[in-house]
Amino acid sequence: xxxxxxxxxxxxxxxxxxxxxxxxxxxxxxxxxxxxxxxxxxxxxxxxxxxxxxxxxxxxxxxxxxxxxxxxxxxxxxxxxxxxxxxxxxxxxxxxxxxxxxxxxxxxxxxxxxxxxxxxxxxxxxxxxxxxxxxxxxxxxxxxxxxxxxxxxxxxxxxxxxxxxxxxxxxxxxxxxxxxxxxxxxxxxxxxxxxxxxxxxxxxxxxxxxxxxxxxxxxxxxxxxxxxxxxxxxxxxxxxxxxxxxxxxxxxxxxxxxxxxx
Numbered sequence: 001x002x003x004x005x006x007x008x009x010x011x012x013x014x015x016x017x018x019x020x021x022x023x024x025x026x027x028x029x030x031x032x033x034x035x036x037x038x039x040x041x042x043x044x045x046x047x048x049x050x051x052x053x054x055x056x057x058x059x060x061x062x063x064x065x066x067x068x069x070x071x072x073x074x075x076x077x078x079x080x081x082x083x084x085x086x087x088x089x090x091x092x093x094x095x096x097x098x099x100x101x102x103x104x105x106x107x108x109x110x111x112x113x114x115x116x117x118x119x120x121x122x123x124x125x126x127x128x129x130x131x132x133x134x135x136x137x138x139x140x141x142x143x144x145x146x147x148x149x150x151x152x153x154x155x156x157x158x159x160x161x162x163x164x165x166x167x168x169x170x171x172x173x174x175x176x177x178x179x180x181x182x183x184x185x186x187x188x189x190x191x192x193x194x195x196x197x198x199x200x201x202x203x204x205x206x207x208x209x210x211x212x213x214x215x216x217x218x219x220x221x222x223x224x225x226x227x228x229x230x231x232x233x234x235x236x237x238x239x240x241x242x243x244x245x246x247x248x249x250x251x252x253x254x255x256x257x258x259x260x261x262x
Contacts, residue, residue: 008157011204012133015155016108019061023085023110026058031236034061039087041233042179042250043068052090053118059085059111062150063230064179067091069254071175075099076145079169081134081162082106082152086115086127092148093127101126103144107133134162139169147176151250154181154205163218170257176220177254181230182208184247208251215255222255 022034033041036057039049043065049057061084072078072095080089083104093102104127106112116129132138134149134156147166156162166176183205206214208224215222230250231243242248 011155011157012107019084019108020110022061023059023108023114029235030061031234031239032061032063033230033233034059036060038062038233042228042230044087048091051094052087053122055114056086056090056118059114060087062088062179063181063250064150064226064228064252066148066150066177066179066252067095068226068252069175069177071177071254071256072096072146072148077143078102078146078148079137079139079144080104081137081147081149081166082155083115083129084108084111086118088148088150089115089127090118090124092146093124096126098126101128103139104129105132105134105137107131134165136161137165137169141168142171142174144169145171145174147174148178150179151181153178156204159206159211159214160218163215163220167218167220167257170220172257172260174257175254176222176256177252178222179250179252180211181205181248182211182227182251184208184249185245186210187246205246205248208249211251212253215253220255220257222253224251224253226252 036049039057039060072092074097076096078092078096083089083106089102089104104115112129119127130138135158147170153162186207212222228250231240231248234240
């Protein structure tokens with residue numbers, strides 16, 4: 001059994017504490033890029049950001065630009081796993097239009113409350129904020145057209161469970177776009193056993209090959225089509241060194257759940 005498997009509760013708690021700070025103290029300098037400047041750094045077009053409330057982008061903590069996958073269509077039902085303060089959920093809502101639905105799923109109360117305030121203030125009726133985590137998604141089978149996630153699944157202890165949940169809630173032919181951290185060198189089990197390190201966005205990550213293999217094992221067809229040196233944007237020298245030692249980098253993937261054979 002992996003050394004970290006019995007510490008899941010503490011891992012989730014450490015992650016929640018970190019992202020509560022990102023939500024409630026957005027002017028703080030973190031070891032990873034945050035805010036609108038982070039959006040620009042990872043590839044969001046300025047004109048797209050200009051259409052979003054500053055309260056959403058100020059607590060952005062994603063690692064890439066998943067919308068480069070170009071998989072969301074008008075009228076889609078979309079799930080944003082780890083929606084945070086709503087940068088991606090709100091962009092998805094623009095792309096689906098009023099006839100679509102966007103679920104913003106997050107385990108951190110401060111992030112959910114922030115997104116709910118934005119949705120209420122802007123009267124965005126087709127964005128629905130829900131509590132939960134990727135290992136147990138509170139949506140029915142085959143209920144979603146698109147899953148999007150940005151810098152979140154590396155923080156999930158049981159990745160096979162999370163990827164199985166994504167496959168479960170996607171409709172046949174459903175699509176996914178994922179930005180996340182991947183490694184070139186595996187992390188030791190001893191490092192993974194320290195819950196404090198999971199919120200650092202490095203020790204919870206797996207190798208790029210393993211990431212793709214696990215998604216495919218969940219019957220999801222995926223491809224990596226973009227990568228970048230995300231941790232070059234960190235102001236923390238020790239974080240940059242740790243990331244470099246493990247070959248940590250951001251990837252963007254697109255994929256789909258195959259249609260059921262007739």
